[in-house]
Structure formats: C-alpha cells, structure tokens
Amino acid sequence: MSFLPYAIAAWICLVGLYGIVTSRNLIHLAVCLTVTQSSTYLLLLSIGYVRGGGPPIFAGVALGTTAVDPVVQALTLTDIVVSVTVIALILALALDVHHTSGTIDPDEMGELSG
Amino acid sequence: MSWMLPLPVVVPLLAAAVVVAGDRLLPGRLLDAVGIGAAASVCALGIALMLVSERGGAVQWFGGWRPHAGLAIGIAFVDDPFGAGMIALAGAIVCVALLYSLTYLTEAARLFDTLMLVCLGALCGFAVSGDLFNLFVWLELAGVAAYALTGFEMRDIGPLQGSVNFAITNTLGGYLVLTGLALTYARTGALNLAQIGRALAGHRPDGLVVVAFTLIAAGFLCKAAVVPFHFWLADAYAVAPAPVCAVFAGVMTDIGLLGVARVYWTAFSAAGLHIGGLLVVLGVVSALLGGTMAYLQRHLKRMLAYSVVCHIGIMLAGIGLLSPRGVAGAADMLLAHGLATAGLFLAVGVVVARLRSVDELHLHGRAAGMHALAVVWTLGALALVGVPYLGDYLGHAEIDAAANAAGRAWAPPFLWIAGALASAALLRAGARIFLGAGRRHDPLLSPEMKETPPRRGTRTRPLLAGSGLLVGLAALVSVVPGLASRSEYGGERLVGRAAYAAHVLDGVPVARVPRLPFSLEAGSGESVLYGLGATFLAALLAWIGLYRPLRIPVGGLKALHSGVVGDYVMWVVVGTALLGGVWAVTMR
Numbered sequence: 001m002s003f004l005p006y007a008i009a010a011w012i013c014l015v016g017l018y019g020i021v022t023s024r025n026l027i028h029l030a031v032c033l034t035v036t037q038s039s040t041y042l043l044l045l046s047i048g049y050v051r052g053g054g055p056p057i058f059a060g061v062a063l064g065t066t067a068v069d070p071v072v073q074a075l076t077l078t079d080i081v082v083s084v085t086v087i088a089l090i091l092a093l094a095l096d097v098h099h100t101s102g103t104i105d106p107d108e109m110g111e112l113s114g
Numbered sequence: 115m116s117w118m119l120p121l122p123v124v125v126p127l128l129a130a131a132v133v134v135a136g137d138r139l140l141p142g143r144l145l146d147a148v149g150i151g152a153a154a155s156v157c158a159l160g161i162a163l164m165l166v167s168e169r170g171g172a173v174q175w176f177g178g179w180r181p182h183a184g185l186a187i188g189i190a191f192v193d194d195p196f197g198a199g200m201i202a203l204a205g206a207i208v209c210v211a212l213l214y215s216l217t218y219l220t221e222a223a224r225l226f227d228t229l230m231l232v233c234l235g236a237l238c239g240f241a242v243s244g245d246l247f248n249l250f251v252w253l254e255l256a257g258v259a260a261y262a263l264t265g266f267e268m269r270d271i272g273p274l275q276g277s278v279n280f281a282i283t284n285t286l287g288g289y290l291v292l293t294g295l296a297l298t299y300a301r302t303g304a305l306n307l308a309q310i311g312r313a314l315a316g317h318r319p320d321g322l323v324v325v326a327f328t329l330i331a332a333g334f335l336c337k338a339a340v341v342p343f344h345f346w347l348a349d350a351y352a353v354a355p356a357p358v359c360a361v362f363a364g365v366m367t368d369i370g371l372l373g374v375a376r377v378y379w380t381a382f383s384a385a386g387l388h389i390g391g392l393l394v395v396l397g398v399v400s401a402l403l404g405g406t407m408a409y410l411q412r413h414l415k416r417m418l419a420y421s422v423v424c425h426i427g428i429m430l431a432g433i434g435l436l437s438p439r440g441v442a443g444a445a446d447m448l449l450a451h452g453l454a455t456a457g458l459f460l461a462v463g464v465v466v467a468r469l470r471s472v473d474e475l476h477l478h479g480r481a482a483g484m485h486a487l488a489v490v491w492t493l494g495a496l497a498l499v500g501v502p503y504l505g506d507y508l509g510h511a512e513i514d515a516a517a518n519a520a521g522r523a524w525a526p527p528f529l530w531i532a533g534a535l536a537s538a539a540l541l542r543a544g545a546r547i548f549l550g551a552g553r554r555h556d557p558l559l560s561p562e563m564k565e566t567p568p569r570r571g572t573r574t575r576p577l578l579a580g581s582g583l584l585v586g587l588a589a590l591v592s593v594v595p596g597l598a599s600r601s602e603y604g605g606e607r608l609v610g611r612a613a614y615a616a617h618v619l620d621g622v623p624v625a626r627v628p629r630l631p632f633s634l635e636a637g638s639g640e641s642v643l644y645g646l647g648a649t650f651l652a653a654l655l656a657w658i659g660l661y662r663p664l665r666i667p668v669g670g671l672k673a674l675h676s677g678v679v680g681d682y683v684m685w686v687v688v689g690t691a692l693l694g695g696v697w698a699v700t701m702r
Contacts, residue, residue: 013293017683020680021684021687036286036289040289040293040296047299047300071299071305072296078251082251083254083285085254085258086285089258090285093274093278100269100270106278109271109278112272112348112677113676
C-alpha cells in the first residue's frame with residue numbers, strides 16, 4: 001500500500017480547513033466542514049485496505065479468504081451518520097441566521113466579541 | 115454489578131424518547147416528572163456505581179463479546195470512581211436544571227427536556243466508555259444536543275452566532291479525535307483503551323504515536339475549551355439559556371478533561387510521551403487568560419463563561435502534574451467548580467427574569483432588594499476563589515501539594531492569582547448590582563450585548579432555590595469528610611494503567627480498598643496562606659474595578675475574541691500544531 005492515500009487524506013483535510021478559515025458564507029462553510037470530514041473516510045478506508053482483499057462478507061466464501069478490514073468500514077459508516085446530523089443542524093442554523101439577520105456571512109454577524 | 119453500568123445511558127435516552135413520543139398524548143406534568151425522575155435516578159446510579167467501583171469494580175461487555183486472551187472485539191463500559199462521580203454530578207445538575215426550566219422556560223419545553231436528557235445520556239456514556247471510538251461517538255452525540263440547546267432561543271442573531279461557532283469548532287474537534295483514533299487503530303489494531311495501552315507498551319514513542327495522541331488530545335481540549343481552543347466557549351455560554359449554561363459549565367466542559375486524562379493514562383502513558391510540562395503551561399495560560407477576560411466583561415454570563423475557562427485551566431494544570439494527587443485535586447475542583455458555576459448561572463437567570471438584563475453597568479443598584487440572591491452570588495464567588503475550607507479550596511490545596519511534589523512549585527501562585535481575577539469580576543459585579551457600589555461607567559469593560567429574557571411575570575422563588583442549592587453544595591465541598599482520600603484513591607485508579615488493563619482484559623477484580631477514612635484533610639499552611647492571599651487579591655481587584663477603573667490597553671486581547679468562526683478554527687489549527695510540535699521535540 002503506497003503512502004498516496006494518506007497524503008491525499010491530509011491534503012483534503014487541509015483544503016477543508018483552509019475553506020473553513022477563509023469562508024464568508026455559512027453554507028459554503030458547512031460544505032468545507034464535510035470536505036474536512038471526508039478526509040477521515042479516506043484515512044479510515046486506507047488503513048483497512050488489504051491488497052487483493054475482497055469485501056468483508058463471509059457467507060459462502062472459503063475460510064481464509066483475504067478480506068479488507070470490516071472494523072474501519074463500520075467506523076466510517078458511524079462517522080457518516082454522526083456527521084450528517086451535525087451538518088443538518090449547522091445548515092438549519094444557517095437558515096435561521098438568514099431569517100433573523102438577512103446575511104450568512106460569519107464576519108457580518110458581529111454580535112459577539114470581546 | 116455490571117448490569118448497572120449501561121443504565122445511566124439507557125435511562126435518560128429512553129426517557130427522552132418517552133418525552134418526545136408522549137407529547138400531546140400524555141399530561142405535561144407526567145412528562146416533566148419522567149424527565150426529572152430520569153435525571154435524579156442517573157444521579158443515584160452514579161453514586162451506586164462509585165460504591166461498586168470501590169468494591170471490586172465492574173466491566174460490562176455489550177452482547178457478551180468478552181475479550182479472549184487479551185484481545186477485545188466487543189465494546190466495554192468500565193466502572194471507575196471518577197467516571198461514576200461524573201455521572202452522579204451530571205445527573206444532579208441536569209435534575210436541578212430541569213426543575214429550574216419548569217418555571218424559566220415555557221415554550222417548546224418538551225423539546226428542551228428531550229435535548230437535555232440526550233445530552234445527559236451521552237455524557238454518562240462518555241464517562242464510563244472503555245473504547246476509544248465510543249468516546250468519539252458519545253462526544254458527538256452530547257455535542258449535537260448541546261449545539262441545539264445553545265441556539266434554543268432562536269429569536270436573536272446572538273444565540274445563532276454562538277451556536278454556529280460552538281457547533282463548527284467542536285465538530286472539527288471531533289474530527290481531530292477521529293483522525294487520531296484512526297491512526298492509533300492503524301498502529302495497534304485495537305480500539306479498546308486497555309488493549310491499545312498494552313500494544314503501545316515497551317515500544318519507543320515514534321512520530322505516528324505523537325501525531326495520534328496530539329490529534330486526540332487537541333479534540334478533547336477543544337471540548338474542554340483550553341487556550342487556544344477556548345474561543346467558542348464565551349460565545350456559546352453567553353447566549354444559551356441559564357439552565358443550559360448550568361449543565362454546560364457544570365459537566366460538559368469538564369468532560370473533555372476527563373477524556374484527555376482517561377486516554378492518556380489507560381492508553382498513551384505506555385508510549386512514554388512527556389506531556390506533563392506542556393499541559394501545566396497550557397493550564398496556567400488558560401487560567402490567567404480566562405481570569406483576565408472575566409475581569410473585562412460586563413455581560414454576566416460571558417463573565418462566568420471566562421471564569422469557566424480560568425478554572426478549566428487550573429484543573430488541566432492539576433492533571434498535567436501527572437500524579438494521582440494532582441488528578442485528585444482536579445477532580446475535587448471539578449466538583450466544587452461545577453456546582454458553584456452552575457449555581458451562579460442559575461442566579462443570573464433569576465436576575466434576567468426579574469430585571470430583564472444581564473449587564474453589570476445597566477443593573478447598577480437595581481437589585482438592591484434581592485438579599486437572598488446577593489448572598490448566593492457572593493458565596494458562589496468566594497467558593498470559586500477558594501477561601502480556606504470553602505468550595506474550590508480543597509482542589510487548590512491538593513494541586514499545590516502535587517505541584518510541590520512534582521517540582522513545579524512555580525505553578526500554584528499563578529493558579530491562585532488567576533482564580534482571584536475571575537472571582538474579583540464576580541464580586542465587582544455583585545457589589546454593583548446588589549449594593550449599587552462604584553461608578554456607573556467603566557471604559558475597560560467590553561461593549562453591551564443583548565439578552566433574551568424569559569416571559570414577564572416568571573416566579574423567581576423556585577429559581578432562587580435551585581441556584582442556592584447548587585451554590586450551597588459547592589461551598590461545602592472542601593469540608594466533606596473523607597472526600598480528599600476518596601478522590602486520591604480515584605486518582606490512583608485512573609493513573610494505574612496495568613491494573614486497569616488487567617481488570618478490563620483479564621477480568622481481574624480490582625483489589626478491595628482498605629476502608630478509606632472519613633477524616634477532614636488539614637491543608638498545608640502554604641495553601642491556607644495562598645487562599646487568604648487570593649481572597650484578599652480578589653477583594654482588592656473588585657474594589658479597584660469599582661472605584662479606580664484601570665486604564666490598561668486590552669484592545670488586542672479583546673480583538674482576539676472576535677466572534678468570527680474562521681478565526682477560531684485558525685486557532686484550533688495553531689493549537690494542534692503547537693501540541694504536536696512540543697510533544698515531538700520532547701519525545702525522547
């Protein structure tokens with residue numbers, strides 16, 4: 001297994017972070033958060049990858065057949081479920097921000113500081 | 115007794131489901147009772163689990179997937195004194211907060227109770243989880259409920275902004291934990307904390323282990339709001355309704371510290387990382403910055419929020435001393451600070467309900483008739499500063515002793531000064547609001563912010579009772595007979611990696627403890643002196659704030675807390691890089 005998937009995971013993570021830091025739009029910001037999050041999927045799946053391994057379904061397969069690690073796939077699924085909730089909440093908040101203040105630019109909300 | 119372990123999670127989550135499903139079907143009073151009863155029973159279960167943890171301990175393997183030859187496939191809940199204590203504290207504070215919200219909030223109360231119960235269940239799961247991935251899941255679940263609770267009063271832009279900042283920074287913290295745990299799994303092939311500890315033991319620490327622990331620690335420190343991950347906290351706490359703030363400040367912030375301590379001692383202490391020095395420094399910096407920022411606030415909830423940052427810093431320094439005594443000090447402080455701060459937030463709720471403002475300068479002299487509340491407020495402020503034998507004192511004294519033993523005697527004076535700064539702000543605000551003392555203007559303080567008061571005509575007597583109860587309990591923490599010896603025992607249990615692993619993986623019951631004495635610890639003369647000095651300093655600073663407003667340039671410090679989420683995320687990245695850099699350099 002080459003180091004490439006890990007490098008790409010790190011790159012996706014940093015791109016997402018750059019997007020969050022510079023974002024001027026809450027919807028865009030939420031999307032950047034999902035970008036950062038997708039780096040964790042890639043990282044988890046690369047960790048569990050086995051060269052030549054099949055899917056980790058063992059019904060009707062000879063004992064000892066190589067398969068990829070099912071644990072990281074379970075982790076990825078849980079991660080997706082958990083994060084979808086968070087993103088849904090953030091998008092709902094963004095909608096409310098738009099209703100109350102007419103803007104979705106985090107720099108212009110300006111109520112809290114100091 | 116292992117059947118008891120899942121109950122603190124199951125009971126509130128089931129109750130939350132019943133409260134949602136029963137809305138409009140069952141009478142409202144019954145649903146209120148279900149929620150409050152669930153929280154109270156969680157508190158009782160926490161106390162029972164604490165007793166069990168001293169008498170052999172308990173491990174629950176879900177679905178009966180027990181470990182085989184030290185290899186864990188299943189997921190475990192592990193009972194230990196601190197985890198159980200956290201459950202008891204969380205149950206108690208949520209119970210009081212739900213009772214409080216009966217009068218404080220009226221609209222959409224069902225949804226509120228549900229979110230509180232989900233948050234409680236998740237916090238309890240976090241406190242006893244013995245599995246790294248489960249820690250992440252509980253953390254996120256508690257987080258989602260908390261983000262929704264923060265923006266619960268969605269009539270203003272303020273709560274929304276606070277909620278957005280909170281949600282984004284903490285979700286990012288969650289992803290850091292997840293990345294770190296993925297790397298840990300890649301190295302050790304394990305998610306069970308005890309098994310990770312065994313796999314890491316005996317190897318020299320390398321880059322991967324440092325990066326993995328850095329990411330996990332940074333994620334938990336985001337939750338715990340340690341400098342420079344703390345920016346979201348003041349925004350979130352300033353806008354959340356008072357009973358929500360009580361739960362956040364009382365248990366939710368502190369749970370991040372428990373996470374760092376648990377993951378370090380059960381798993382990563384085996385790898386020989388030198389994390390203590392940096393944690394103490396970060397703790398001292400957080401304490402001083404939190405105390406200073408608290409002193410610069412006029413918004414009462416924001417002031418209390420920075421006081422939380424200050425005390426979290428003190429507790430982190432205690433943990434960073436890496437000794438059972440230091441952890442015990444942090445735990446005792448957690449108890450006193452959690453109860454006192456929760457009580458003070460509830461007291462602010464009383465002020466909002468009666469006077470419809472949380473602004474120190476606006477409220478100048480307007481609460482002159484509220485004597486009982488004035489007493490509660492002052493007692494809370496004094497409990498937080500750690501007047502000898504009151505409130506935080508026991509925790510401070512134990513951290514002092516641990517710092518001296520660890521050769522870091524330079525740290526305690528800073529920690530006491532920081533606590534004094536935060537309490538000075540509270541005393542100053544109390545004197546202005548209840549006595550009408552001091553000037554009406556102070557250019558040093560941050561500008562005014564809006565606050566959403568509850569509907570008019572709210573009865574404040576029950577609110578005052580809740581606030582007084584928590585503050586009163588907090589004040590007594592230092593004189594509970596036997597608490598010091600029990601928390602030190604808890605510290606030894608948390609720190610003892612080999613015993614933990616044998617208990618979890620090999621099913622070795624925990625050695626029975628000899629009966630712990632019910633004695634009162636007499637703090638060292640040094641701690642008493644520090645306590646008196648800090649009290650004097652707090653009073654002096656409060657007086658200066660009232661009558662001789664300082665003219666010091668603090669614009670830069672305030673400008674850092676900009677309220678813009680992008681800046682906060684930048685600081686999270688900087689902080690993570692800092693942790694990783696320092697730990698990588700000091701690795702060998």
